[in-house]
Amino acid sequence: MTTADPGDGTAASDATDARGAGEGAHGAEGRAPVTERRLHPVTPFRRAWAPVAVLVGWAAHDPNSAQVQLAKLTDTMLLLGLAVLVPAAGLYGFLSWWFTHFAITESELRIRTGLLFRRTAHIRLERVQAVDVSRPLLARVAGVAKLRIDVVGADKKDELAFLGEQEARALRAELLARAAGFAPERAREIGEAPAHELLRVPPRALALSLILTAATWGSLCAALVVPTVLWLTTHNLVTVLATALPLLGGAGASGARRFVAEFDWKVGESPDGLRIDHGLLDRTHETVPPGRVQAVRIVEPLLWRRLGWVRVELDVAGSADSVLIPVAPRAVAESVIARVLPGVTVPRTMSRAPGRARWCVPVWWRGHRLAVTDTVFVTRHGLLRRRLSLVPHAKVQSVRLHQGPWQRLWRLADVHVDNGAGKTVTARQRDAEEAVRILHEQADRSRTGRRDARPDRWMT
Numbered sequence: 001m002t003t004a005d006p007g008d009g010t011a012a013s014d015a016t017d018a019r020g021a022g023e024g025a026h027g028a029e030g031r032a033p034v035t036e037r038r039l040h041p042v043t044p045f046r047r048a049w050a051p052v053a054v055l056v057g058w059a060a061h062d063p064n065s066a067q068v069q070l071a072k073l074t075d076t077m078l079l080l081g082l083a084v085l086v087p088a089a090g091l092y093g094f095l096s097w098w099f100t101h102f103a104i105t106e107s108e109l110r111i112r113t114g115l116l117f118r119r120t121a122h123i124r125l126e127r128v129q130a131v132d133v134s135r136p137l138l139a140r141v142a143g144v145a146k147l148r149i150d151v152v153g154a155d156k157k158d159e160l161a162f163l164g165e166q167e168a169r170a171l172r173a174e175l176l177a178r179a180a181g182f183a184p185e186r187a188r189e190i191g192e193a194p195a196h197e198l199l200r201v202p203p204r205a206l207a208l209s210l211i212l213t214a215a216t217w218g219s220l221c222a223a224l225v226v227p228t229v230l231w232l233t234t235h236n237l238v239t240v241l242a243t244a245l246p247l248l249g250g251a252g253a254s255g256a257r258r259f260v261a262e263f264d265w266k267v268g269e270s271p272d273g274l275r276i277d278h279g280l281l282d283r284t285h286e287t288v289p290p291g292r293v294q295a296v297r298i299v300e301p302l303l304w305r306r307l308g309w310v311r312v313e314l315d316v317a318g319s320a321d322s323v324l325i326p327v328a329p330r331a332v333a334e335s336v337i338a339r340v341l342p343g344v345t346v347p348r349t350m351s352r353a354p355g356r357a358r359w360c361v362p363v364w365w366r367g368h369r370l371a372v373t374d375t376v377f378v379t380r381h382g383l384l385r386r387r388l389s390l391v392p393h394a395k396v397q398s399v400r401l402h403q404g405p406w407q408r409l410w411r412l413a414d415v416h417v418d419n420g421a422g423k424t425v426t427a428r429q430r431d432a433e434e435a436v437r438i439l440h441e442q443a444d445r446s447r448t449g450r451r452d453a454r455p456d457r458w459m460t
């Protein structure tokens with residue numbers, strides 16, 4: 001087994017308000033003072049909903065008690081309650097906005113929040129791996145945007161909500177330039193790097209791809225078969241409608257959500273990584289940082305094969321985002337993959353598992369394939385929905401061999417390859433001797449790959 005060196009810890013930590021306030025107002029001795037900034041003035045309206053949300057949550061949790069309490073209230077009491085609630089909500093939103101500051105120092109982004117309990121997040125700039133701009137529908141109307149900072153080692157993304165659209169883009173460009181190692185003055189001059197469009201998914205192709213998924217057809221079949229069986233057994237129209245309508249709604253809801261989220265999907269290339277823009281109502285501007293991609297998956301559903309379409313997903317270190325391309329012709333998808341993993345090509349031929357694997361995995365053993373090139377470890381599994389996984393040797397964190405008792409009987413074994421995103425790619429049902437050889441060879445390739453890999457930097 002081989003294991004890569006661990007990382008150097010988390011990037012953000014909490015501190016007391018005294019430390020945040022003191023350093024925020026004045027820099028250390030010999031340094032320029034740090035200028036703290038506030039969020040956009042529209043932010044209090046967003047935060048003012050918090051007290052109202054508490055009341056709505058209480059009513060949803062205990063609707064009977066809420067109904068009883070409302071029945072006891074007179075019109076005068078309701079008006080008095082609103083007269084108190086609305087100003088209180090407005091005051092809460094204003095104070096939350098007033099006590100929220102952010103600043104960029106020479107080495108970190110500092111976010112100070114909290115009305116009663118103060119929290120200061122110190123985000124080291126060299127650990128920033130992506131900065132995304134999100135524009136929900138109402139935010140687009142108001143001309144503001146949300147900035148989400150993805151940091152290596154952090155469980156969730158820190159965010160600044162909301163900033164003016166121009167300010168959000170300028171701050172994003174500055175953070176990425178500072179993360180790349182540019183000096184503060186130079187980082188502000190660089191601005192947002194230009195992007196060259198590589199791919200754009202037409203809405204018609206996206207809609208057709210969603211129609212041709214197994215989940216859509218399975219939901220439609222259930223919506224047709226279950227009500228029919230109920231009618232034949234019960235002859236009760238109310239029961240049939242009560243069952244059919246939710247099933248029909250569920251059949252279209254999943255596809256509709258994906259269509260809205262993946263509408264007008266664009267992939268562009270820039271010096272700071274691949275940029276992804278998508279969304280019909282909530283527009284999102286994401287960045288796939290170079291060097292942070294741990295693995296690439298090419299998904300090929302059965303009904304897409306005749307059209308030659310595939311879906312591309314990513315495993316990115318420290319990020320939950322996974323989709324690179326929702327649907328595209330295979331040749332176009334492979335050209336984009338070559339931008340994500342320079343020097344990597346998708347192998348055309350792959351070795352099949354031995355014939356005796358049919359005794360461990362009947363029928364489905366035919367879908368298990370393996371290929372190892374000079375740059376990547378590649379596996380494929382699935383007959384109806386094929387999934388091809390590519391892991392660069394430099395991204396392999398550990399290699400493991402697993403052999404169950406039934407596999408030992410048939411001289412078979414599985415080889416597990418773990419990457420830096422916490423995911424595992426498995427070569428299943430390989431010949432036992434071949435699996436041992438793959439284990440040792442992959443350990444050597446991983447060490448060599450990490451030594452020769454390019455640094456994970458932006459704009460270089």
